[in-house]
Amino acid sequence: xxxxxxxxxxxxxxxxxxxxxxxxxxxxxxxxxxxxxxxxxxxxxxxxxxxxxxxxxxxxxxxxxxxxxxxxxxxxxxxxxxxxxxxxxxxxxxxxxxxxxxxxxxxxxxxxxxxxxxxxxxxxxxxxxxxxxxxxxxxxxxxxxxxxxxxxxxxxxxxxxxxxxxxxxxxxxxxxxxxxxxxxxxxxxxxxxxxxx
Amino acid sequence: xxxxxxxxxxxxxxxxxxxxxxxxxxxxxxxxxxxxxxxxxxxxxxxxxxxxxxxxxxxxxxxxxxxxxxxxxxxxxxxxxxxxxxxxxxxxxxxxxxxxxxxxxxxxxxxxxxxxxxxxxxxxxxxxxxxxxxxxxxxxxxxxxxxxxxxxxxxxxxxxxxxxx
Ligand SMILES: Nc1nc2c(ncn2[C@@H]2O[C@H](COP(=O)(O)OP(=O)(O)OP(=O)(O)O)[C@@H](O)[C@H]2O)c(=O)[nH]1
Ligand SMILES: [Mg+2]
Numbered sequence: 001x002x003x004x005x006x007x008x009x010x011x012x013x014x015x016x017x018x019x020x021x022x023x024x025x026x027x028x029x030x031x032x033x034x035x036x037x038x039x040x041x042x043x044x045x046x047x048x049x050x051x052x053x054x055x056x057x058x059x060x061x062x063x064x065x066x067x068x069x070x071x072x073x074x075x076x077x078x079x080x081x082x083x084x085x086x087x088x089x090x091x092x093x094x095x096x097x098x099x100x101x102x103x104x105x106x107x108x109x110x111x112x113x114x115x116x117x118x119x120x121x122x123x124x125x126x127x128x129x130x131x132x133x134x135x136x137x138x139x140x141x142x143x144x145x146x147x148x149x150x151x152x153x154x155x156x157x158x159x160x161x162x163x164x165x166x167x168x169x170x171x172x173x174x175x176x177x178x179x180x181x182x183x184x185x186x187x188x189x190x191x192x193x194x195x196x197x
Numbered sequence: 198x199x200x201x202x203x204x205x206x207x208x209x210x211x212x213x214x215x216x217x218x219x220x221x222x223x224x225x226x227x228x229x230x231x232x233x234x235x236x237x238x239x240x241x242x243x244x245x246x247x248x249x250x251x252x253x254x255x256x257x258x259x260x261x262x263x264x265x266x267x268x269x270x271x272x273x274x275x276x277x278x279x280x281x282x283x284x285x286x287x288x289x290x291x292x293x294x295x296x297x298x299x300x301x302x303x304x305x306x307x308x309x310x311x312x313x314x315x316x317x318x319x320x321x322x323x324x325x326x327x328x329x330x331x332x333x334x335x336x337x338x339x340x341x342x343x344x345x346x347x348x349x350x351x352x353x354x355x356x357x358x359x360x361x362x
Contacts, residue, residue, distance in 0.1 A: 001200040003236050007209045011347070014234055035362060045251050056258060059235075061250040064358040068347055072358055075235060075254060091261040095200060095234025177362050185355045191201075192350050 001095040002191055004070075012073040013187055014095055015180070018120050019102035020112035021053065021081035024141040024170040028102060029058050029078055031173045032180065036062065054080040057092050064184070074184070081116065090123045098135035098187045100179055102170070103158055105140050105148035113158055121160075135186035136163045139179045144169045201333065202232065208329050209239065215321045216241045219300070223314040226285065227301040230292070230322070231257055238296065253299070260289050260297055279308065290315050293323045 003012045017025040026046065033044045042061035049055045058078040063071065079089040099120065103113045124131050140154050155165055164182050168175030204212075216228045220241050227242035229249065235257035237249050260278055267275035276291040288300045288311050298319060300311055 001202055001232050001234050001236060003202045003204070003232065003238070005204045005209060007204070007206045012236055014236065042248055042250055045255065056262075057254075059251065059254045061248075061254075065360060067350060067354050067358065070347070075250065077254075087265060088262070091258065091265065094261060095232060095236070097200075177359070181355065181359055184358065185352075188347070188350050188355060192347055 002097055002187070008071075009069055010071045010073060011067070011191070012075070013097040013191075014075045014077065015098040015100065015183055015187070016092060016096050017076070017078040017100050017102055018089075018093075018116065019079075019081055020104060020109060020116040021083070023081060023102045023104040023109070023113075023116075024168075025078035025081060025102045026054055026058050027170040028100075028139075028141075028168075028176050028179070029060055029076055031170060031176045032062070032076070033060055035173070035177070040064070053082060054078055055085070056080065056088050067188070072184075076180075083115075086119065089119070090126070093120075093123050093127060093129075096129065096134075097190075098137075098183045100137050100139055100183055101158075102139050102141050102168075103154065105142045105154060106145055107147055107149050110149065110154075110157060117158065117160065132161060133190075135183055135190060136161070137179055137183050137186070138163050138165045139168050139170075139175065140165060141168045141170050141175075143167045143174070144172070202238075202329070203333055204238070204329065205332075208325060211325050212239050212322065213241065215318055215325070219314055219318040223300065223302070223311045224306040225300045225302045225311065227299075229253060229299045229301075231297045231299065233257055233261065233295055233297060242301070253297075256287070256289060256299055257297060260291075264291075277312075281308070288312065288315065290319055292319055293326050296322070296326060298322060 017028055019025055040063040044060045046058040047056040060076045062074045062076060077092055079092050121131055138159060142148055166175050166179045170176055220228050227244055229240040230238040231253035232238060235254035237253050240249055263275045263278045278289040280287045286302055290298045292298050302311055
């Protein structure tokens with residue numbers, strides 16, 4: 001939910017990293033956290049299982065600069081990718097303004113990516129969030145691995161609606177901010193018009 | 198936009214007033230309003246040394262999970278949630294299906310009093326939020342879109358937002 005407070009002059013919204021288990025969602029957030037100056041980042045909260053997989057969600061508030069005198073603030077979340085946590089994933093999607101789909105480029109994860117996109121769309125539908133109108137970016141992660149499928153193959157299999165596709169190696173920070181910036185841009189473009197539908 | 202909340206000065210002040218009155222009436226430490234997605238809407242009280250967005254994102258998650266558990270058990274909706282601890286306790290309540298009112302309190306007061314006073318505050322807040330939502334819906338219909346505080350957002354604005362990152 002985009003939240004505009006006229007008195008305190010702030011604009012806030014929620015961005016979620018979605019994708020199959022181990023695709024690198026938490027790694028994206030870790031990297032962002034490590035690069036932000038302390039003044040603009042909130043604490044990084046993670047609710048992991050004992051084996052460091054995400055159990056409920058990761059969360060980080062982040063302050064950006066100003067637009068038209070309004071402070072822009074983001075809430076960044078990751079969902080738990082493991083199939084088992086489907087119910088939690090859905091809860092976190094509530095009120096989302098932008099989704100970054102973190103795909104795992106490895107060939108043996110192709111089916112998991114496809115299944116996770118299907119799961120995303122189904123959950124959005126339940127919340128009556130219009131996927132066609134949602135700020136949505138596809139990140140192809142783990143480009144450094146020899147087992148990564150070629151980009152055109154992944155685009156053909158995973159791209160849903162002509163969304164921007166960004167190559168990434170999240171563990172080295174490659175493509176991480178590029179992805180986030182693009183998503184923020186998309187959300188802001190929607191705020192610009194504030195149309196009902 | 199699928200969902201947007203525009204909070205004008207007057208509504209924001211009315212919310213603050215309700216929260217302040219509630220805080221006095223039940224001797225709470227901290228009172229907050231959040232959206233069900235976890236975004237902070239307003240707060241009053243002791244928030245030093247406390248990261249409010251993290252608190253609300255976690256409580257919203259716990260609250261949403263609690264609601265689902267209620268559904269799975271097939272009973273009525275769990276519209277309140279109590280977490281009691283020695284130093285601080287927390288009472289949450291749903292407001293008009295879309296917002297959460299949270300009260301952080303300690304041994305200076307009792308859960309009974311908190312629950313009683315919250316019921317009244319929830320009603321007042323529901324009226325305020327109904328007004329806000331009405332206003333947003335009307336504007337959407339009348340103009341086919343609302344007056345945005347950000348009519349011009351350029352690529353440069355967005356680049357500047359991120360500075361050197
Ligand atoms: N080689 C390589 N490894 C990566 C990359 N990004 C993440 N990883 C590794 O992949 C593993 C899983 O990353 P996480 O970020 O924890 O995955 P996740 O998507 O949060 O997983 P869940 O929480 O289970 O949904 C970790 O060991 C990361 O270091 C990448 O770009 N290249
Ligand atoms: Mg994770």
